[in-house]
Amino acid sequence: DQSLCSPLPVLGRDVTVPLVTGGEVTYAALDYAASAPALQRVWDDVAAYAPYYGSVHRGAGYLSQLSTDLFENARRTVEEFLDCREDDQLVFTRSTTDSLNLLAAALPADCQVFVFETEHHASLLPWRDARVTYLNAPRTPGEAVSTLERALADRDPYGPALVCVTGASNVTGELWPVKELAAAAHAHGARIVLDAAQLAPHHPLSVRELDVDWVAFSGHKLYAPFGSGVLAGRADWLQEAEPYLAGGGASKAVARRTDGGVDVEWHTTAARHEAGSPNVIGAYSIASACKALTEAGFDSLVAREQQLIGLVRDGFAEVPEVKVLSLFGDDAPRVGVLSFVVEGWNSSHFAAALSAEYGIGVRDGLFCAHPLVRTLLGSDPQEQGECGAPEGAPGEKSLNAIRVSFGAGTPDEHVERFVRAVR
Ligand code: PMP
Numbered sequence: 540d541q542s543l544c545s546p547l548p549v550l551g552r553d554v555t556v557p558l559v560t561g562g563e564v565t566y567a568a569l570d571y572a573a574s575a576p577a578l579q580r581v582w583d584d585v586a587a588y589a590p591y592y593g594s595v596h597r598g599a600g601y602l603s604q605l606s607t608d609l610f611e612n613a614r615r616t617v618e619e620f621l622d623c624r625e626d627d628q629l630v631f632t633r634s635t636t637d638s639l640n641l642l643a644a645a646l647p648a649d650c651q652v653f654v655f656e657t658e659h660h661a662s663l664l665p666w667r668d669a670r671v672t673y674l675n676a677p678r679t680p681g682e683a684v685s686t687l688e689r690a691l692a693d694r695d696p697y698g699p700a701l702v703c704v705t706g707a708s709n710v711t712g713e714l715w716p717v718k719e720l721a722a723a724a725h726a727h728g729a730r731i732v733l734d735a736a737q738l739a740p741h742h743p744l745s746v747r748e749l750d751v752d753w754v755a756f757s758g759h760k761l762y763a764p765f766g767s768g769v770l771a772g773r774a775d776w777l778q779e780a781e782p783y784l785a786g787g788g789a790s791k792a793v794a795r796r797t798d799g800g801v802d803v804e805w806h807t808t809a810a811r812h813e814a815g816s817p818n819v820i821g822a823y824s825i826a827s828a829c830k831a832l833t834e835a836g837f838d839s840l841v842a843r844e845q846q847l848i849g850l851v852r853d854g855f856a857e858v859p860e861v862k863v864l865s866l867f868g869d870d871a872p873r874v875g876v877l878s879f880v881v882e883g884w885n886s887s888h889f890a891a892a893l894s895a896e897y898g899i900g901v902r903d904g905l906f907c908a909h910p911l912v913r914t915l916l917g918s919d920p921q922e923q924g925e926c927g928a929p930e931g932a933p934g935e936k937s938l939n940a941i942r943v944s945f946g947a948g949t950p951d952e953h954v955e956r957f958v959r960a961v962r
Contacts, residue, residue: 706738767821854958
């Protein structure tokens with residue numbers, strides 16, 4: 540198909556790993572949902588900039604000026620990538636987890652928070668100090684909207700409220716009805732933050748069109764290195780809140796008071812929440828990845844990824860023991876993330892065998908979404924257990940699942956090898 544692009548060049552393409560059966564094989568990284576390999580283009584951009592890097596917003600030195608320009612240009616590039624509104628603010632953070640914790644720290648007093656129990660722990664847990672309502676797992680996108688509407692209709696209508704929702708599940712890969720959920724939130728005077736950790740790398744994303752108030756994602760899932768993330772959206776709550784971290788960069792002016800204390804005037808720009816020396820390489824690499832994805836074109840990236848999903852589905856269709864996990868039904872639209880169990884197999888042993896015998900890296904466990912995976916496996920969502928806790932002997936009921944995930948850098952051969960191995 541002419542509309543499909545080739546896999547984008549990524550780091551680690553030629554890494555070989557030993558097999559227990561003897562010999563070695565190039566590593567098939569099929570755990571993009573955890574961290575995607577960095578694009579070669581991002582690495583090249585960073586290497587070209589590295590000799591020039593200096594601290595951001597730190598004076599007249601040439602390299603500091605250059606780095607400040609790159610940092611602020613990176614902010615604009617990512618704002619464009621997300622199609623932000625005029626007066627939105629984009630804060631560079633460490634990760635999606637960091638972004639959502641920042642927003643949680645900036646909630647107005649008495650804010651009510653609504654979150655589905657199906658969320659990744661990064662979106663499920665930061666709100667524990669607020670008044671949180673956990674919503675039951677919906678079994679259709681329509682039920683997600685009606686569940687939220689019912690919960691919001693019952694809320695205290697005068698106080699502030701926030702809905703937190705994922706764009707694409709890190710477990711099932713399924714797309715959530717974000718636009719409809721945003722409309723429901725707004726109809727009830729609530730705001731909404733989109734956890735786009737799994738959506739942004741796989742799907743075009745417009746803050747304006749989805750009409751979400753904030754969006755959060757991580758660089759390391761979007762083909763950039765670790766250590767940087769983004770929170771973008773409405774400025775008011777962020778600027779009314781205390782700085783996330785107190786320190787240089789966030790403060791505009793500091794003076795001793797006559798009573799011995801200090802007075803601080805904090806910035807009212809994104810810098811308010813970027814105290815300390817900003818991660819300019821991180822911001823620059825996210826911007827570089829955004830440009831590379833935009834240039835490759837999401838239409839062809841999505842088409843290619845859907846073709847890879849088709850390969851997996853066709854392969855699975857020949858193995859009746861494989862059960863794909865899904866909330867919204869087998870045919871629900873999804874990004875390149877699929878979790879499954881294999882009847883008669885311990886999921887952790889299965890994943891270990893894929894690695895040791897085929898050089899394939901997938902994830903096994905509960906994927907930091909324990910209540911969701913337990914619901915999908917038909918066990919008790921209230922049970923406690925560790926991420927990746929081992930199961931009993933093969934043949935026992937699955938307590939864990941296996942996740943395969945891929946993206947813009949995945950060659951067909953990796954997915955074909957995976958399908959062969961599962962068969
Ligand atoms: N949300 C979702 C949907 C995720 O998949 C992840 C990472 N697995 C996160 C949030 C957290 O991202 P990070 O670990 O980069 O903070």
